[in-house]
Amino acid sequence: MRRWLVSGLAGALLLAGPAWSADVPPGGPPGASSCTGCHSGAKIADVVIPRIAGRKAEDIVTFMREYRSGAWPSSVMGRIAKGFDDQQTQAIAAWFAAQPE
Amino acid sequence: MTSRRTFLKGGVAAAVFAPAIASAQAAAGKVVVVGGGYAGATAARTLKTLRPATDVTLVEPNPVYTSCPFSNSVLANLREIGQQQFRYDGIKRTGVKVAETSVTAVDADAKSVTLADGSKLPYDRLVMNPGIDFIWNAIQGYDEAASQKMPHAWKAGAQTVLLRQQLQAMEDGGLVVMSVPANPYRCPPGPYERASLIAYWLKVWKPKSKLLLLDAKDAFSKQRLFQNGWAELYPGMIEWVSLSKGGKVTAVDPATLTFTTEFGSHKAAVANVIPPQRAGAIAAQAGVADRTGWCPVEPVSFESTLRPNIHVLGDAAIMGGMPKSAFAANAQAKVCAAALVELLAGRKAADPILINTCYSLLAADYGISVAGVYRPDKGQLTDVPGAGGNSPLEVVGGFRGQEALYASSWFRTITSEVFG
Ligand SMILES: Cc1cc2nc3c(=O)[nH]c(=O)nc-3n(C[C@H](O)[C@H](O)[C@H](O)COP(=O)(O)OP(=O)(O)OC[C@H]3O[C@@H](n4cnc5c(N)ncnc54)[C@H](O)[C@@H]3O)c2cc1C
Numbered sequence: 001m002r003r004w005l006v007s008g009l010a011g012a013l014l015l016a017g018p019a020w021s022a023d024v025p026p027g028g029p030p031g032a033s034s035c036t037g038c039h040s041g042a043k044i045a046d047v048v049i050p051r052i053a054g055r056k057a058e059d060i061v062t063f064m065r066e067y068r069s070g071a072w073p074s075s076v077m078g079r080i081a082k083g084f085d086d087q088q089t090q091a092i093a094a095w096f097a098a099q100p101e
Numbered sequence: 102m103t104s105r106r107t108f109l110k111g112g113v114a115a116a117v118f119a120p121a122i123a124s125a126q127a128a129a130g131k132v133v134v135v136g137g138g139y140a141g142a143t144a145a146r147t148l149k150t151l152r153p154a155t156d157v158t159l160v161e162p163n164p165v166y167t168s169c170p171f172s173n174s175v176l177a178n179l180r181e182i183g184q185q186q187f188r189y190d191g192i193k194r195t196g197v198k199v200a201e202t203s204v205t206a207v208d209a210d211a212k213s214v215t216l217a218d219g220s221k222l223p224y225d226r227l228v229m230n231p232g233i234d235f236i237w238n239a240i241q242g243y244d245e246a247a248s249q250k251m252p253h254a255w256k257a258g259a260q261t262v263l264l265r266q267q268l269q270a271m272e273d274g275g276l277v278v279m280s281v282p283a284n285p286y287r288c289p290p291g292p293y294e295r296a297s298l299i300a301y302w303l304k305v306w307k308p309k310s311k312l313l314l315l316d317a318k319d320a321f322s323k324q325r326l327f328q329n330g331w332a333e334l335y336p337g338m339i340e341w342v343s344l345s346k347g348g349k350v351t352a353v354d355p356a357t358l359t360f361t362t363e364f365g366s367h368k369a370a371v372a373n374v375i376p377p378q379r380a381g382a383i384a385a386q387a388g389v390a391d392r393t394g395w396c397p398v399e400p401v402s403f404e405s406t407l408r409p410n411i412h413v414l415g416d417a418a419i420m421g422g423m424p425k426s427a428f429a430a431n432a433q434a435k436v437c438a439a440a441l442v443e444l445l446a447g448r449k450a451a452d453p454i455l456i457n458t459c460y461s462l463l464a465a466d467y468g469i470s471v472a473g474v475y476r477p478d479k480g481q482l483t484d485v486p487g488a489g490g491n492s493p494l495e496v497v498g499g500f501r502g503q504e505a506l507y508a509s510s511w512f513r514t515i516t517s518e519v520f521g
Contacts, residue, residue, distance in 0.1 A: 025439055025443065025450070025451045026151050026152070026439045026442040026443065027147070027151055027435060027436075027438065027439030027442070028439075030451065030452065030453050030454040030476075031453075031454035031455070031456065031474075033147075033432065033435035033436060033439065034432040034435070034454070034455050034456035034457075035456070036435075036514075036518055037428050037431050037432060037456070037458070037511065037514065037515050037518070038458065038507075038510070038511050038514055038515075039514070040513075040514040040517065040518065041518065042517060042518070042521065044513060044514065044517050044521070046509075046510075046513055047510040047513050047514055048506045048507065048510045049507060049510045049511070049514065075470065075492065075500065075503060075504050075507065076458055076470050076472050076492075076504075076507070079472045079488060079489050079490050080456055080458070080472055080474060080488065080489070081488075082474075082485075082487050082488040082489075083454070083456070083473075083474025083485040083487075083488030083489065084454070084474070084488075088454070
């Protein structure tokens with residue numbers, strides 16, 4: 001119960017805050033925390049790499065699939081997307097979709 | 102006299118308040134973080150953000166951190182050293198206590214660290230991120246005093262500025278000599294990025310000059326991309342001497358700027374020695390470094406396999422397939438902080454996945470990258486098969502320029518996440 005409450009609050013209010021629930025570890029599903037090295041959590045100036053926080057989960061999943069297959073050309077994302085299966089990608093996408101835009 | 106009735110009441114009260122007591126205990130927890138580089142600063146800040154009740158102290162002697170990533174651009178006059186420097190105010194604002202001093206000893210049995218003034222700081226979990234130290238005299242004649250004549254510039258700051266001054270003072274036509282160590286060392290592609298950017302600058306300002314890379318290896322990170330780029334951008338300017346061609350430097354003479362290799366000797370106008378390295382000295386003192394000089398860790402929370410309750414991150418640690426990079430240090434620290442939330446609450450941390458991406462510049466507008474995805478496998482962080490790899494060798498116009506833009510975008514983002 002308490003965990004559920006905290007998780008609801010965190011999802012609503014905090015940027016990179018805790019989202020404790022039975023299946024999502026603190027800090028996000030496996031792989032998610034690495035993404036913010038390039039895809040900034042905060043809004044900062046002078047960056048050409050897009051933010052993914054608050055984007056629609058299905059859009060993130062589609063991009064990752066197309067990067068993985070090479071249908072959408074990329075520099076580094078194709079090489080990274082190949083390290084994640086559909087289920088892992090979906091979990092990461094849902095996590096970022098729940099962050100404030 | 103305690104009647105059976107009041108006893109029972111007490112029992113009920115205890116049962117009712119049990120969850121509160123349990124969460125108060127879970128809220129407690131002292132974590133000391135040693136070293137405020139990419140690994141330590143990220144770990145301290147992320148843990149405090151994920152679990153605000155934790156008492157987090159970051160111990161770092163320098164009030165200002167000077168970033169190695171992009172310091173090669175300072176050598177090429179593309180950046181100033183001030184643009185490499187970051188303070189800890191942003192981290193303090195998250196509620197992390199910053200102790201501006203060093204850890205001089207770790208007592209793993211007593212779970213406490215000793216600070217430079219002799220005071221002690223107890224911990225439940227210790228996170229060690231001391232980066233690297235140099236093995237002085239591994240190359241005969243190369244000690245700390247010699248680094249004033251032949252800078253390493255492998256810890257950014259005064260050494261970076263010194264090497265840049267020497268390059269600027271050099272006469273056109275001078276020979277720049279760099280010595281590169283065997284693996285493992287901080288930033289595998291870093292020496293080759295440095296050679297590229299020095300050549301970039303020489304080509305404009307000292308076009309008759311040349312650069313000689315003496316290497317203790319026969320192969321290096323992103324090798325074909327670098328060598329193709331050198332042929333395209335700096336034809337005839339950079340000569341790479343591999344281990345088997347006599348590249349390994351065994352001795353130097355700082356008075357004459359001479360390098361001695363297994364096959365002969367080379368006299369430099371400007372000399373850059375990147376010496377062999379090991380984990381920062383405090384790691385060995387704490388008993389978390391093994392005979393290699395680096396720190397073995399398990400691949401989920403990066404706890405030392407040699408001492409319990411001590412986690413080691415970043416360059417100091419042996420991270421399986423992951424290279425010693427700032428990107429990797431930051432990714433490991435975020436995973437470790439999330440794992441600590443679980444461990445401090447008495448739960449188990451789930452298996453992580455980590456990404457690394459390292460950009461190198463061959464010119465201001467020419468970037469290349471190497472990426473990898475890693476997960477625990479057989480006790481080690483291991484490359485996820487089929488993922489990762491280098492930028493393509495053949496590209497359409499604009500690709501290298503785009504990767505150079507991504508490189509500076511990465512630097513802006515990561516430094517803002519860590520120090521902003
Ligand atoms: C020229 C160059 C270019 C690079 N370019 C890139 C790049 O483009 N991309 C990339 O990802 N990586 C790059 N790197 C690698 C990157 O710099 C390192 O991987 C990164 O700094 C590792 O972070 P760290 O926190 O482990 O160590 P560090 O950043 O070295 O931090 C260690 C900190 O610990 C402190 N410390 C040490 N001992 C103690 C003690 N006893 N008590 C308290 N504090 C202590 C030190 O003062 C220091 O602040 C480059 C490196 C070099 C040299």
